[in-house]
Amino acid sequence: MFTHLSVYKRSFSFGLVAGCVLVFLSLIGFIAIIGQIVFGARFLTMPQYAIMIAICGFLAGLIAISRRQDEAGDWKPVLAIGAFTGLGTGILMILFSLAMDFIRTGGADPRTYLVKLSPQLLELYLFDAHWLIAAGLYLAALIAGGLLAGVFIKAVIQADWRKNLMERGKQQVNQLKTLPVVLKLQANKHANPIMIVVALVLLFLMPYVWGSYWNYVMGTVGIYILLGLGMNIIVGLSGQLVLGYVAFFAIGAYTMGLMTSPVPLGISLGFWPALVASVITAALTGILLGLPILNLRGDYLAIVTLGFGEIIRILIKSDSLTSLTGGPKGLRNIAKPTLFGMNFSSDVNFMHLILVGVLVGIFIAYRLQNSRTGRAWLSIQGDQIVSRATGVNSYFYKILALALGAAFAGVGGAIFASRNQFTGPEDHILMVSINVLCLVIVGGMGSLPGVVLGSFVLKGIPELLRDLTDYRLLVFGILLVVMMIARPEGLWPSGRPRIAEILQNRKIPLDEPSEEVPA
DSSP states (O other), rough: OOOHHHHHHHHHHHHHHHHHHHHHHHTTTTHHHHHHHHTTTTOOOOHHHHHHHHHHHHHHHHHHHTTTTTTOOOOHHHHHHHHHHHHHHHHHHHHHHHHHHHHHHHHGGGGGGGGTOOOOHHHHHHTTTTTTHHHHHHHHHHHHHHHHHHHHHIIIIHHHHHHHHHHHHHHHHHHHHHSSHHHHHHHHHHHHHHHHHHHHHHHHHHHHHHHHHHHHHHHHHHHHHHHHHHHHIIIIEEEEEEEESHHHHHHHHOOOOOOOOHTTTOOOOHHHHHHHHHHHHEEEEEEEHHHHHOOOOOHHHHHHHHHHHHHHHHHSGGGGGHHHHHHOOEEOOOOEEETTTOOOSSSHHHHHHHHHHHHHHHHHHHHHHHHHHHHHHHHHHHOOOHHHHHHHHHHHHHHHHHHHHHHHHHHHHHHHHHHHTTGGGGGGGGHHHHHHHHEEEEEEEEHHHHHHHHHHHIIGGGGGGGGGGGGGGHHHHHHHHHHHHHOOOSSSOOOOOOOOHHHHHHTTOOOOOOOOOOO
């Protein structure tokens, strides 16, 4: 009994924490925006808002029950945990409704301090009634959501029919793997190349179907994949936390602009020579940055590189360099690429260029990661002192990681500037570095498929939810916290090569383990 009381007390405390989060999300208008997206409505009705509150209680109860799953196995404890969590959240929402009623009766304009809290939203939060009625509705909806979470855990997650269904599914998959057709395909050495060719053909046909808008969105995703591949080398493989990565992106973009734009330098080079110049300039910048700071580690390295990124942004924005960088106005009329006399004037052509760049970048990153250089980076990331003791020149490999990562950013910046035919200081703010770092972390540190998946999650999916633009930082924070708790290794974690696989790839026979004679 006392054990159960302690569990319920902790569940109530967790409900109070969830209530604080729910109050915060309500004050900034996040719950209302999500409700409008869920119901496809321009304005939420009172029943729809009550359903959203019940969903919040359901989610809070689900998390609370999952945290106490070992201590509550029967129906009664599970339902009680959900109810106590909803009760804790409901108490905070009662205080919230009291505060909203105080603002309404006082006649104050809540938007003076909270921009999103309009009078219409204030009435919605009070269910257009007295605060006592609103408090009762909040409490009932949250407790009902918590109880529903308990029912869902016991009737679905922990149910025998679900376990049996999962077992049957595994058996069916195993049976499919043993089919003669599947075995023949696995044994056929031409099957994988044919599948890759088919996938590439479909990939290159998709831009004709997407249309201009989605070609632009997918092109942005592709550019961030290139940036993520470079950041993955620096952070995911060599373990150097660089927060000024946007500086290399800016250097690549401005090099492309200065080399191809008719003003201010009037060089007017073609796209391809300017692309090579962008890559070389960005790589040299990475080397020059790395030479004096590679003895720094962790937070110190992050702060120094963060300062470097801000210095580059301020320089390209400053009035003193307006004659060179265009100042706040940026550079315009940046040249587009040409190939065999064909101008890349359409979004389809540019999408094909970005696809080629992404495929080449993935190939280079894959070869690097699975080479001696990649293993040296992984050893430095694991323990720099031990890697030095085993003969790894950590100074050289860290410089190499910075140079190669900066080169990838230079390619992304050059393509970005050429596609938009413009680049300016606002394109190279700190948020670009944060976005790239987030996609590497969310996708999986050191994982190439994770970089691609993270780019789609953080740059592609937000385009489907354009109403959440004002809450992008909040969504990033929530996503990172959820990732650290649920999948700390990322959506697609990287696999580390085993010594047996390395020896087999090198055609080195492995000795059979000898059988031990029992004493």
